[in-house]
Amino acid sequence: MSPTRRLAGLPCGRRGKWVVLALWLVLLVAAGPLAGRLTDAEDNQASSWLPGNAESTRVLAEQREFQPVDTAQAVVVYVRDTGITPADRAEAARDAEAFATAPHVLGRVSGPVESADGKALQTVVPIDIGTGGWQDLRPAVDSLRATAAADSLGMTTHVTGPAGIGADQAEAFAGIDSTLLAATVTVVIVLLLLTYRSPVLWALPLFSAAAALVVAQAVIYLLAEHTGLTVNAQSAGILIVLVLGAGTDYALLLTARYREELRRHRDRHEAMAFALHRAGPAILASSATVAASMLCLLAAEMNSTSGLGPVCAIGVVVALAAMLTLLPALLVIVGRWVFWPVRPAFGTPEPTTTGRWAHIGAWIGRRPRKVWTGTALALAVCCTGLVWLNATGLSTAGTFTGTPDSVTGQEVLAEHFPAGTGAPLTVVSAAGGAGAVRAVTLDTAGVAGASEPVVHEGRAMFRATLTDPPDSGAAEDTVDRLRTAVHAVPGADAGVGGSTAVILDAGRAATSDNRTIIPLVLGVVLVILALLLRAVTAPLVLIATVVLSYAAALGISAFFFEHVFHFEGQDNAFPLFVFVFLVALGIDYNIFLMTRVREEAAHRGTRPGAVAGLAATGGVITSAGLILASTFAVLGTLPVVGFAEIGFAVALGVLLDTFVVRSVLVTALTMDLDRHMWWPSPLSRPPARPAREPSAQPGGA
Structure with a gap:
């Protein structure tokens, strides 16, 4: 047995599987309490979102010398269309006295001040932001609203200003972790049931992904507490979606290969060792691509963007570890029965070789050039929707899907x-x-x-x-x-x-980040693909297809945001976030496909290898794409336009990449380029011609 295969067999050995399970259980017991404290470590103060070297950030830091704590101004507005009365003024004055005793109110309450038109009053109340950021604004603003509305004498009252807006933002993000977790888990369970058609198999990938999430949250909490890693509500929410989505993707790929090997090997331990040996490099390369792309965000000027990078990278690495150790151990422990009612018995034929994707591959093979040119033109048409892209920032009203007070x-x-x-x-x-x-x-x-x-x-x-x-x-x-x-x-x-x-300052920093990080991510992904596929042509082709897919997804999304959802625009960082997630995750499916095509091409040739690779991976990659797209679509459940737009665009892009780019465009390009796809590796060389038989000599016997 080769050293790599022996290494692959460690998590699923007859003794190793129990050791792996025990280690993960101990890890979960230790990580559980720490993961639950991640919310307490979130830094949602303004400085955690701002560009570190911006003038507004320096002023914010210097401002603290003039006031012992950070404060935000709440503005209580009283309005009477027929004009403010003396009784209204007296009531607003009594409210101002009551505001001084509200939770977290700190400093002098100013007002009430009457407007020049005599129809409105305003009172300014300074609120201590505290260490909890916007979360500390909610009880104070709730108290102000209750007091102002209790006896308004027929006036209409509102609480606005930075504190009122911050409190409504906190309300929008309230329970984000539990909401996203519940919605994402529900989506994953439903799709795994549909994918496996087994009442029990879905539980193992989900348990492994959940274990990865708990451990990742614990690691991130420790880093936030002891190394200064910035974590906020945005990064904590995206972490949940990314770990459960990407982790389930890796689980699907490994489980599909394991099911193949069970038909070839009597011993399930040996079958899993072969599955890890064959699928492990693709999963490893995929996670490395995502993690490296996320770490590119460290180059961002925006603190919120820079902090998102390591948070997501940690989540992906922990998900990888869980899917290459815990999941194999669990699958081997439970045995073949977990696939019931369709158990992969030894010696039975592999159904993917004659399934739907095999027929699609054969259809593409009859006219690959027409297929890829037609597909590329269709995607290019979708890119025209970019004319509606308006990533210049959102106003306060534009950040909410509704209209808060x-x-x-x-x-x-x-x-x-x-x-x-x-x-x-x-x-x-x-x-x-x-x-x-x-x-x-x-x-x-x-x-x-x-x-x-x-x-x-x-x-x-x-x-x-x-x-x-x-x-x-x-x-x-x-x-x-x-x-x-x-x-x-x-x-x-x-x-x-x-x-x-x-x-x-935030808008300008985000624009600068777009120009810096997008080329950086492309370069990193290109290097990883070149090392994995040991070629130059294939990585360049794959990068081009993913960029085209990204532009098409952005164009379609911009059209829907403008004409269907009627959003005001997009955040400045929207193109960058969508790019990083779509390129990193979109390249995943190309890695899964092309590593299998390369494996098959080594003994079949590139054209038949492409058909075989598509037939073997088509079903599992499609299922993985549906799950990942659905998990990101869950972000749309939040009443925050920024999250809804990212969720919609990434989900759309993943589906586009899964069903169109990877299955049709990449397959057709591979068939059309044939062996040249692998230049300059040995696979790109023309096959050696068979030696000619020596001609018979005159007079020979």
């Missing part, structure tokens, strides 16, 4: 007060230049007013109110003008921050 309140506030009242800019400077900085601030177009500077240890800070809504393009233009003005004040060392500045 804070969004309505912001619209009311903009109608009766200067639009930027609830979210002023923060300007910091040297104390000596504070007067000059404030003067140029008031002279800047788009600034409605500025507070008096507060001085602390040689630095000064004041607030500037904008005339435009804080999430508008006009407000961002004002930030640019103001920064140019204050930076020009000699010796002031001034900076401009605040929510509008944060939106501006």
